[in-house]
Amino acid sequence: MKENRRGTEAFLMQAAVVREPHGGIRFEEVIITPPRADEILVRNVATGICHTDINGLEGRLPSPLPIVLGHEGSGVVEAVGAEVHDVAPGDHVVMTYLTCGACRECTSGHESSCRSAGRLCFSGARPDGSHALQGHDGGVLNDRFFGQSSFAQYSITHRSNVVKVSKDLPLALLGPLGCGIMTGAGASWNILQVQPGMSFAVFGSGAVGLSALMAARIAGASTIIAIDRVPERLELARSLGATHVVDAGCEDLAEAVRAIAPDGVDRTIDTTGRLAVMGDAVRVLAQRGIAALVSHAEADGLTLSVKDMILSSKSICGVAEGGRSAASNINRILSHFAKGDFPFDRLIKTYPYKQIEAAIDDSLSGAVIKPIICWE
Ligand SMILES: [Zn+2]
Ligand SMILES: [Zn+2]
Structure with a gap:
């Protein structure tokens, strides 16, 4: 020694x-x-x-x-x-x-x-x-x-x-x-397994979210939507590969995302830990879409439409440290x-x-x- x-x-x-x-x-x-x-x-x-x-x-x-x-x-x-x-x-x-x-x-x-x-x-x-x-x-x-x-x-x-x-x-x-950086990147690569041509949306463009976004771009996502309240973060998201940005302060977040991806989004990640935002991250999913949850800032108790989950074959994954x-x-x-x-x-x-x-x-x-x- x-x-x-x-x-x-x-x-x-x-x-x-x-x-x-x-x-x-x-x-x-x-x-x-x-x-x-x-x-x-x-x-x-x-x-x-x-x-x-x-x-x-x-x-x-x-x-x-x-x-x-x-x-x-x-x-x-x-x-x-x-x-x-x-x-x-x-x-x-x-x-x-x-x-x-x-x-x-x-x-x-x-x-x-x-x-x-x-x-x-x-x-x-x-x-x-x-x-x-x-x-x-x-x-x-x-x-x-x-x-x-x-x-x-x-x-x-x-x-x-x-x-x-x-x-x-x-x-x-x-x-x-x-x-933080590994949590976002790993969620896109290991858990969501983003594939070329998929659509991808990140709810919350902080360190975890922007890392998930960069990993999704590397994996070949074609439509990449970044969501946040801070305009400078959305600007940075664009320069890191976002094809679209959405102000989280808009009236109906899910509707704003659907305006960009009318058939829904293949892969989403919530990094905000806010239950209402997590609900949107699931709501906007396409058929067979997967949402990753990486943060729990609020108490448990996410309300979901089970009918929507079944009819659209949606999945939700909890992700710790990127898998x-x-x-x-x-x-x-x-x-x-x-x-x-x-x-x-x-x-x-x-x-x-x-x-x-x-x-x-x-x-x-x-x-x-x-x-x-x-x-x-
Ligand atoms: Zn940490
Ligand atoms: Zn162990």
Whole structure:
């Protein structure tokens, strides 16, 4: 095991801590302990802000407080535990969601559907209840958020939770590939399986929606409809491949989409999490159409016409993290990024880490599609 002092001794670092719901996020000096045999110490370079983090800030997640959130981290491996042989210090990695590696889903290439992912990503601790982080005063600090808690200068993460990437890539921009960008792209490729000539509509043109849109264009969709309330996002959607755009503030969204695709839309994705919009995403489907749902911002309780579902042979799929495995999704996106046809960098704005609150505000207001905070 190659190591340096940081791999074997606890040390102090800056982390953004959430202590109470709606209580904001504050930087604190916290203690990070060395990696266990199956863990990795990552020096974070940058971390994207995703709406799931914001749900955590507002107390809408099952995770206990106080906690260090952050689940779109990218960085450099600083040290590895004795049982880690597939990554080494100096490697560039993207962190992603944590899975068990043993269930039927994990062992058949569908890690994103891991039966234990909810517990592993949101319990705030390792499965044995221990923590890699501690408060400066030794107080309990929950961590292990998506296995990474990367709103911090360093992360302790499990060996299965990182995807190694080329050192030629802009590492500071890659964190969101591990969640938001992969969720959208994977939904189009793996779950909706968009085919050449299909029509496609994205309800909500944020980071997930625009990633789904780029993936659908790459897959050969011919009619591509982007829907949002923010005119700048619709403009960006056009430049990324939308053939039509619809203002979500229009009187009848489903009717506006049907005016573009009179026979209905073959594949739709809702990224808004709003029940009324999800209903529209199903309503506008063509015969044998499929709608993907990736977000649940509101309470459950979608109302559907079962008759319409049956007579039109429609399907609805729930999608977590884009389906299949994080490595397959990230590598596929990066191969298209290299060719210039998946320019996810156009969705991103970077901030120094001390401006995390401004970055969160810009995400909430819609001013920025994908804020990333940089640790150096
Ligand atoms: Zn996320
Ligand atoms: Zn599993």
